[in-house]
Amino acid sequence: MKKQFALASLLALSSASAYAADDLAKYKDESRAVIGPFVQKLIAENKKAVMEGGPESAIKVCKDIAPAMAGEVSRMNGLRLTRVSLKVRNPLLGTADAWEQKKLMEFEKRAAKGEKTDAMEAAEIVKEPNGKYFRYMKAIALQPGCVACHGKPADINENVKARLAEDYPHDQATGYEAGQIRGAVSIKRPL
Numbered sequence: 163m164k165k166q167f168a169l170a171s172l173l174a175l176s177s178a179s180a181y182a183a184d185d186l187a188k189y190k191d192e193s194r195a196v197i198g199p200f201v202q203k204l205i206a207e208n209k210k211a212v213m214e215g216g217p218e219s220a221i222k223v224c225k226d227i228a229p230a231m232a233g234e235v236s237r238m239n240g241l242r243l244t245r246v247s248l249k250v251r252n253p254l255l256g257t258a259d260a261w262e263q264k265k266l267m268e269f270e271k272r273a274a275k276g277e278k279t280d281a282m283e284a285a286e287i288v289k290e291p292n293g294k295y296f297r298y299m300k301a302i303a304l305q306p307g308c309v310a311c312h313g314k315p316a317d318i319n320e321n322v323k324a325r326l327a328e329d330y331p332h333d334q335a336t337g338y339e340a341g342q343i344r345g346a347v348s349i350k351r352p353l
């Protein structure tokens with residue numbers, strides 16, 4: 163009798179975790195479907211702005227267009243989508259929370275072992291005091307065009323340097339090279 167009960171509960175347990183694995187795969191696919199167009203649109207906006215008015219005019223892409231798009235995508239999908247980093251330019255919007263910091267540090271380790279940065283992702287279902295959440299992050303690899311504002315001092319022209327110094331006196335988001343992890347797009351979705 164006791165043995166039977168144990169077996170039954172074991173079966174229930176394993177099917178519950180299989181269920182969770184299915185859900186995780188589904189949530190991951192849904193997150194990729196949201197993040198893919200978001201990142202593509204940002205890269206396109208950035209190229210367009212640089213072509214039209216040089217790197218200075220592209221400031222609005224990272225400063226206004228990206229947060230506005232993130233807000234809209236969040237509202238439309240019932241989740242929170244943000245861009246986060248370990249070295250932020252805007253601490254108000256870009257500061258990573260504990261889960262994001264942990265995953266970003268793992269991303270850095272994975273990159274150091276040779277994993278390609280542009281395909282790097284992390285996903286997990288986490289419990290918090292106020293409920294369950296699906297958490298997802300995709301690394302943002304620095305593109306060659308990004309160094310005009312996130313690169314080494316020699317990559318950033320004087321006008322941009324002056325604008326950045328004025329708007330972001332605590333800027334940490336410079337010194338990057340193409341291919342490095344600038345940060346991640348992060349999704350937090352209530353379940």
Ligand code: HEC
Binds near residue numbers: 208222226249255
């Ligand atoms: C013309 C300058 C400029 C260029 C080019 C630029 N950025 Fe930014 N970036 C900024 C500014 C300004 C902010 C701060 C935005 C804000 O106020 O929230 C920022 C913020 C960010 C953030 C949010 C985290 C943080 O540090 O605050 C990410 C992620 C980011 N940029 C990635 C990129 C990537 C990837 C590229 C290339 C595709 C890029 N940026 C190109 C100026 C630029």
